[in-house]
Amino acid sequence: MKVLKYELLKKIIGGILLVSLVAIGFSKPMQEYVNIPQKITLFEGQHFSLPKAVNVSASLSADNKSIALEQNRHSLSLQANSPGKNEMMLEIAGFPIKQVDVDVLKDFRVIPGGQSIGIKLNTVGVLVVGHHQIDTEEGKVSPGEIAGIKVGDIITEIDGKRIEKMADVAPLVQKTGNEGKPLDIVINRENQIIKTKLKPMKDKKEKTYKLGLYIRDSAAGIGTMTFYQPESKKYGALGHVISDMDTKKPIVVEDGQIVRSTVTSIEKGSNGDPGEKLARFSTDREVIGNISRNSPFGIFGKLNKELKNGVLDKPLPIALSHQVKEGPAQILTVVNDDEVNLFDIEIVSTIPQKFPATKGMVIKVTDPKLLEKTGGIVQGMSGSPIIQNGKLVGAVTHVFVNDPTSGYGVHIEWMLNEAGIDIYEKPREKAS
Numbered sequence: 001m002k003v004l005k006y007e008l009l010k011k012i013i014g015g016i017l018l019v020s021l022v023a024i025g026f027s028k029p030m031q032e033y034v035n036i037p038q039k040i041t042l043f044e045g046q047h048f049s050l051p052k053a054v055n056v057s058a059s060l061s062a063d064n065k066s067i068a069l070e071q072n073r074h075s076l077s078l079q080a081n082s083p084g085k086n087e088m089m090l091e092i093a094g095f096p097i098k099q100v101d102v103d104v105l106k107d108f109r110v111i112p113g114g115q116s117i118g119i120k121l122n123t124v125g126v127l128v129v130g131h132h133q134i135d136t137e138e139g140k141v142s143p144g145e146i147a148g149i150k151v152g153d154i155i156t157e158i159d160g161k162r163i164e165k166m167a168d169v170a171p172l173v174q175k176t177g178n179e180g181k182p183l184d185i186v187i188n189r190e191n192q193i194i195k196t197k198l199k200p201m202k203d204k205k206e207k208t209y210k211l212g213l214y215i216r217d218s219a220a221g222i223g224t225m226t227f228y229q230p231e232s233k234k235y236g237a238l239g240h241v242i243s244d245m246d247t248k249k250p251i252v253v254e255d256g257q258i259v260r261s262t263v264t265s266i267e268k269g270s271n272g273d274p275g276e277k278l279a280r281f282s283t284d285r286e287v288i289g290n291i292s293r294n295s296p297f298g299i300f301g302k303l304n305k306e307l308k309n310g311v312l313d314k315p316l317p318i319a320l321s322h323q324v325k326e327g328p329a330q331i332l333t334v335v336n337d338d339e340v341n342l343f344d345i346e347i348v349s350t351i352p353q354k355f356p357a358t359k360g361m362v363i364k365v366t367d368p369k370l371l372e373k374t375g376g377i378v379q380g381m382s383g384s385p386i387i388q389n390g391k392l393v394g395a396v397t398h399v400f401v402n403d404p405t406s407g408y409g410v411h412i413e414w415m416l417n418e419a420g421i422d423i424y425e426k427p428r429e430k431a432s
Contacts, residue, residue: 036090037352040100041320042080044107049077061087066104080104108423109315110416112385112392113225114332114340115307117237118261118281119299121219121291124254125156125163125188129246130214136201142212147198149187149213152247157186164254165217173200177209188252219244219251222261222279224333224383226395227412228303229421230315235289236415238298238383239395240358256291258301262338269375269404277335277380296358297410297418298383298395309340312387318423319393321360321411322352329363331396333384335373343367347388353411356418360411361386361394376405386412 042048051074058076060069066084070077078088083106090098128151133140149155155163158172176183177200187194200209219242228235237258241250260282269275289303309332326349330342344367351360363386365376374381377399384396392412399407416423 036098036100037322038098038100039103040078040088041103041105041322042078043105043317044080044082046080046317047077048080049075051075057091059089059091060102061089067102078102105424107317109317110227110229110392110421111307111315112309112312112332112387113227113235113237113307113383114309114311114334114385115225116261116263116277116279116334116338116380117223117225117288118259118279118285119219119221119223119238119242119256119291120259121242121251121256121294122165122254123154123217123219124252125154126166126169126215126217127244127247127251128153128155128187128213129216129244132212132214134201134203134210134212135205137204138201141201143198143201144211144213146212147185147196149185149196149198150189152189152244152249153194154188154252155185155215156188157184159184166215169211169215173209173211176200177202214246216244216246222277222380223299224381224385224396225258225307226298226383226385226415227392228307229419230306232421233289233302233304234300234419234421235303236298236300236383236395236419239397239410239415240298240382241296242294242299250296251294253291253294256294256299256301257287258289258291258299259285259287260338263334263336263380266335266374266378268373269378269399271402271404274399274401274404275375275378277378279380282338293418295418297356297415300415300419311340311342316387316390316392318412318416319388319391320413321350323391324350324352324361324388324393324411326350327388328366329386329388329393331363331381331384331386333381333396335370342387343370345386347386347393347409348406353414356414358397358410358414359408360414361409362406363396363409364406371405376403377407378404 066082067086068079084104086102088100131142131145182197182199185198223238226236243250261279263277263279265278267276290301291299293300329345329347346364346366348362348364386394394409394412397408397410
């Protein structure tokens with residue numbers, strides 16, 4: 001009888017403990033700490049705090065001057081003093097619940113943009129943007145289509161000669177056409193190299209040989225400068241890839257240039273109809289930088305000279321994706337001539353990203369003046385830097401078609417990465 005009572009008591013106590021542990025696990029304070037990231041990255045001089053809703057204590061694994069830890073009844077605070085690594089252990093009632101890696105990076109700053117820029121891209125080879133039928137003595141035909149060349153293909157070589165621009169194509173077509181021979185053509189199709197033969201056909205009206213292809217070797221447009229780093233002259237702009245207007249495929253860039261541009265007028269956006277900045281290249285068309293990369297995160301290269309926006313011309317610290325908060329922020333952009341202004345927005349949601357992704361936050365324009373002028377986010381505003389709490393946190397990238405007041409933003413750390421700027425670079429040790 002006593003044994004049965006003892007077993008029953010054990011089961012009751014076990015059940016109570018199980019329910020208690022489950023309840024603790026689902027309690028708000030515990031969930032807050034479970035949701036703390038396994039890694040915290042800070043820059044020199046930055047402060048990071050956690051609410052202390054339960055009896056939590058913390059300790060650092062290494063006693064160094066890189067990070068200072070302070071605790072009180074209500075919070076845990078980290079002060080990043082110098083570059084280095086450490087581990088912080090969180091405990092409740094002496095039981096470890098979480099180990100957090102803490103990295104302190106070298107202080108890093110860039111100058112925000114906001115200027116309207118003109119963009120000129122030169123493609124690698126010539127881009128095929130369409131087929132057309134040649135009116136020959138034998139009927140209408142497209143030799144390019146017969147040869148298996150598709151829209152979006154890039155012609156990089158003809159008869160062993162590198163093709164850099166459209167003017168390189170015609171002489172080779174006429175020469176081979178007169179000889180009655182096919183052309184040996186090399187194309188790049190989504191990074192796959194393909195070789196084919198194409199026999200030019202003679203247009204019976206124009207008496208010239210043709211490929212039956214529409215081709216293009218350049219593209220132009222406008223956008224907004226996001227940032228530049230004074231030390232390296234590297235910059236980032238636009239926040240998204242530039243695609244060909246006909247093929248809708250990203251343009252593979254050989255080189256390109258950026259110039260100053262001025263906004264002449266605004267086509268105001270409305271539901272279902274995104275607006276647009278109407279702008280022109282500056283009259284002197286002075287090249288202010290090159291374009292070496294066209295990626296999903298924008299265009300990148302080096303500036304020939306420093307740019308000033310007249311609003312925030314000093315270097316600003318940046319925020320990593322996990323440091324961006326929902327709430328008020330501002331963007332730098334141009335809506336008239338070349339004058340850069342700050343406008344209020346709201347960061348509606350933000351995603352702490354471990355890996356590069358183009359859609360990191362949702363933003364909403366709240367500034368009455370900007371809403372009156374543009375209706376919200378318009379084409380040409382892409383690349384406008386997003387500022388929050390004195391830090392550069394990202395760039396405007398896309399507008400929601402059905403709600404022009406809102407759109408997407410990209411986190412600045414991914415644009416810096418694409419620009420070839422290593423914010424995680426270890427500080428160089430000084431020689432003794």
